[in-house]
Amino acid sequence: MISAKTSDSLNELLSGENINFQLSVPQLVEKATTRGEAILTADGAVSAQTGKYTGRSPKDRYIVEEASSKEKIDWGTVNRPISSEIFDSLYTKVVNYLKEKDEVFVFKGFAGADQASRLSIQVVNEYAWHNLFVHQLFIRPTEEELAEHHAQFTIVSAPTFKADPAIDGTDSETFIIVNLEKRIVLIGGTEYAGEMKKSIFSVMNYLLPEKGIMPMHCSANVSDDGDVALFFGLSGTGKTTLSADADRKLVGDDEHGWSDNGVFNIEGGCYAKCINLSEEKEPEIFGAIRFGSVLENVVVDETTRIPDYDDGSLTENTRAAYPIHNIDNIVTPSVAGHPNTIVFLTADAFGVLPPISKLTKEQAMYHFLSGFTSKLAGTERGITSPEATFSTCFGSPFLPLHATVYAEMLGNKIDEHGAQVFLVNTGWTGGEYGVGSRMELKYTRAMVRAALAGKLDNVETETNEIFGLQMPTAIEGVPTEVLNPRNAWADKDAYDQKAKELAQLFHENFKKFGTVSEDIVTKGGPIA
Structure with a gap:
């Protein structure tokens, strides 16, 4: 659990006059554009560029080595250890850094559509467009749920805070640190919004198996007859595209749990790769990008503000984030029965x-x-x-x-x-x-x-x-x-x-x- 010192520091930040708490989508769109963080496209989406980092930074991701989880973690090149002392020092610096900002944005919500196993989360953002991103990607609470919300995990994200490796003990200016004991994810030095989404997924991959639930990096859909299908696959294999089927209802496009009751979406939105996106080939995804959606690193015409999805000059990893209800054919809530069919997707460039x-x-x-x-x-x-x-x-x-x-x-x-x-x-x-x-x-x-x-x-x-x-x-x-x-x-x-x-x-x-x-x-x- 969060230590008293860490909790006090966080509470002090969240009680500051610069805090914007649980803003609506129009408010966040307005903040993101007027603050110069992003522009508005012709379709009403917010379009932002992430600068140096246009994807995840796996070599800058760490898990705090501490007694409660040390023996469970599969340590190595993926799960790299970092000390509690380094985390505490950086955490203090980031919190103090955010206290000095004119505005900070806070979202409270959930990970997991299954109420019996969902995780209450809050996200503290330096950027309004990042807060809009998590608002669309995670599960949004009702007014009643918000009134009773107590965060079990907190993300603190400060993209413009850059670590000094010589002093802070990191490998670069960027860091994504998961502290399972204190229930905090600390992010700095990167503007790529996907780090927040995937950090919570990593947390769920740790927590769910303890409850006998299988966490899965997959999409899921269901037929009118209740036949459930899962689609596993890495980026670029067609996971999002193939699960968005007009003849089947979407449960979710990327992250799920499989419990004794069936499958459930971990998220409340979709994070689609949109390089070469077209209305003809992927009408569901194309139509989902509208007001309140977030585009990352998509080239947009300066005059018409029309996105050019074929332009990969900023990165091939162009992305669109939108709430799942922007897809017409969905299951509400995002839960379904046990899968009848499981599909493993691969993009074999060897052609064999x-x-x-x-x-x-x-x-x-x-x-x-x-x-x-x-x-x-x-x-x-x-x-x-x-x-x-x-x-x-x-x-x-x-x-x-x-x-x-x-x-x-x-x-x-x-x-x-x-x-x-x-x-x-x-x-x-x-x-x-x-x-x-x-x-x-x-x-x-x-x-x-x-x-x-x-x-x-x-x-x-x-x-x-x-x-x-x-x-x-x-x-x-x-x-x-x-x-x-x-x-x-x-x-x-x-x-x-x-x-x-x-x-x-x-x-x-x-x-x-x-x-x-x-x-x-x-x-x-x-x-x-």
């Missing part, structure tokens, strides 16, 4: 994985632990050809506990509820990146819809000889030649060579899971 394949339980756990996708040539300095990226459980930057904790929970859930699991490759076909082409979205949608409708449960399949995956031989609306990736390559020997190369990368990556069941290793992974 099938566009869709059915997974056994062992394969599901193997690919869940692997969390494979690709980095593309040109997206980062020094990358000249596709590189395999493995993000454990499709969300390793946000997992405080050992990966096997989450994988075992998934395996138990599959056994208990009989969910069908599919691996879907939204990446390349007919060759690797630069030779082949990206799988057409209309084909991916047809494959996913067939899977969700149960049309692939008992169809004829063939086995991929290298990965051991079961590939349907025919799906309505999808050319048969793309279903087996080897058939889509003109040079079959080149396919075999590239597929064996990727399979070896899977094997090498999986060596880090030394304690995993032998069945998962032998029955779940590539054969070759």
Whole structure:
């Protein structure tokens, strides 16, 4: 719990005359624009640029090493320890820094649509547009809930406060520090709003398993008949796009919990990647960006104020944040039953994985632990050809506990509820990146819809000889030649060579899971 000294310091800040408490969306829009933090687009969205940091800063993220959580955390390059003394010193400096600001903004709300397990949070912001961001991304309280609200976790964010590594004990000017004992997230030196969202997700990944609830980096939707689907995948694999389906109701687009009662959204909004966004391809997301939404690093015409979603000159990681009710077809509240179908999404730039394949339980756990996708040539300095990226459980930057904790929970859930699991490759076909082409979205949608409708449960399949995956031989609306990736390559020997190369990368990556069941290793992974 928060110490008396820390609590007193925070209370002193929150009782200051510069505090703007629980402002409405119009008030925050007005503050953000009049303070010069952001501009208003033609659609009424607030558009801000985040400067040097246009994405998360994983090397500047720390967890305070303290007695209550020390033995539980999976320490390493993702969960980096920092001392309580360093945290306390920085916390005092940041709080004192905010006390001197003309205005500070406070939001109170919740993480978790399931009232039995939700987390009461408050966010203290230097920027009005950051406060608008959290207002739209987290769950907004009713007046009655606000009157009884007592924060269980607090974010304190001061983007313009920069640490001095020589004095403050950080690696750079930027820091994102989670203190599980004092229930505080401290952020400084970065204007990227996503750090706040993902910090609370990391906290939920620590807290929920203690309650027997599986936290998941996934989107979820449900049919009118109550069939629930989960979509796991890293950025750029199509998680948000495929879950926003006009024929199904959205539960949430990014973060969920799976309890004994079913699934629930952790958030109250969506944080969509919007590079190359168009009304034609993604009408639900395009239409959701309106008054009160927040655009990050999207180029906007100075005169017309029309966003250019095709312009990635600031970053490829352009983002739109909006409340979930901006999507017409949603579940209210954001809860649903147990999943019937689970989809793992990967964007394979090697062009060798099938566009869709059915997974056994062992394969599901193997690919869940692997969390494979690709980095593309040109997206980062020094990358000249596709590189395999493995993000454990499709969300390793946000997992405080050992990966096997989450994988075992998934395996138990599959056994208990009989969910069908599919691996879907939204990446390349007919060759690797630069030779082949990206799988057409209309084909991916047809494959996913067939899977969700149960049309692939008992169809004829063939086995991929290298990965051991079961590939349907025919799906309505999808050319048969793309279903087996080897058939889509003109040079079959080149396919075999590239597929064996990727399979070896899977094997090498999986060596880090030394304690995993032998069945998962032998029955779940590539054969070759």
